[in-house]
Amino acid sequence: MKLYMVPLAPNPTKVMLYIAEREQLGTYMDIEQIVVNTVKGRHKEPEHLARNPFGTVPALELDDGTYLMESLAIIAYLEDKFPDGSLLRGSPEDKARAHDVERVIDLRIAGPMGAYGHAKNSPLGRPPDPEKAAQLQANLQTPLDYLESLLSDGRPLLLGNEVSIADCTLQASLQFIRYVEADLFGDRPLLRDWDERYRARPAAQQVLRW
Numbered sequence: 001m002k003l004y005m006v007p008l009a010p011n012p013t014k015v016m017l018y019i020a021e022r023e024q025l026g027t028y029m030d031i032e033q034i035v036v037n038t039v040k041g042r043h044k045e046p047e048h049l050a051r052n053p054f055g056t057v058p059a060l061e062l063d064d065g066t067y068l069m070e071s072l073a074i075i076a077y078l079e080d081k082f083p084d085g086s087l088l089r090g091s092p093e094d095k096a097r098a099h100d101v102e103r104v105i106d107l108r109i110a111g112p113m114g115a116y117g118h119a120k121n122s123p124l125g126r127p128p129d130p131e132k133a134a135q136l137q138a139n140l141q142t143p144l145d146y147l148e149s150l151l152s153d154g155r156p157l158l159l160g161n162e163v164s165i166a167d168c169t170l171q172a173s174l175q176f177i178r179y180v181e182a183d184l185f186g187d188r189p190l191l192r193d194w195d196e197r198y199r200a201r202p203a204a205q206q207v208l209r210w
């Protein structure tokens, strides 16, 4: 299999963190990672559009030559393909909770954080938009409070003691925010501690560059 990715972008990073976490837990997936240079616009060129007509990364090329182009679908596929030691485990309630937190992060935090990064200091050279950045920052307060409250029972990671896809999704967005030299945590010490703890994990050290 081949993962078409770019190191800084949140959605590919989420998948790369997931793969690295699984490898740390003993599952080697043999996925070649190939950079698509989005700064040079390679993701909008015919070669990449043939993999993913929406011109986004990541895209996973399966062994039969077909592609998956949604990060969460890629992770769900890898969970099914390599079920031993999968990250989404436990009771139906445990799995539902892990899925729920991941969706909250992806939809209410990762999307707005990505847009905020571009409005503030876009790595793709988009013009700054301070008004939009301020609105996005305001919208992020409730979901960030929600994460701070999740961590208030002393759990080391977002779902408890074990790493989850939610941790990967959140950290992938935070790397982008660090890159644009922003800090959206405000006065949330538990989230700051989680961030430090997650970034010290071997998988994070292997994948994160910022």
Ligand SMILES: N[C@@H](CCC(=O)N[C@@H](CS)C(=O)NCC(=O)O)C(=O)O
Residues within 6 Å of the ligand: 009, 010, 011, 012, 038, 043, 055, 056, 057, 058, 069, 070, 071, 072
């Ligand atoms: N829903 C998709 C979103 C993919 C996506 O938007 N990727 C971004 C990078 S994080 C991208 O390729 N942006 C370039 C563009 O939209 O032109 C997923 O979860 O994989």
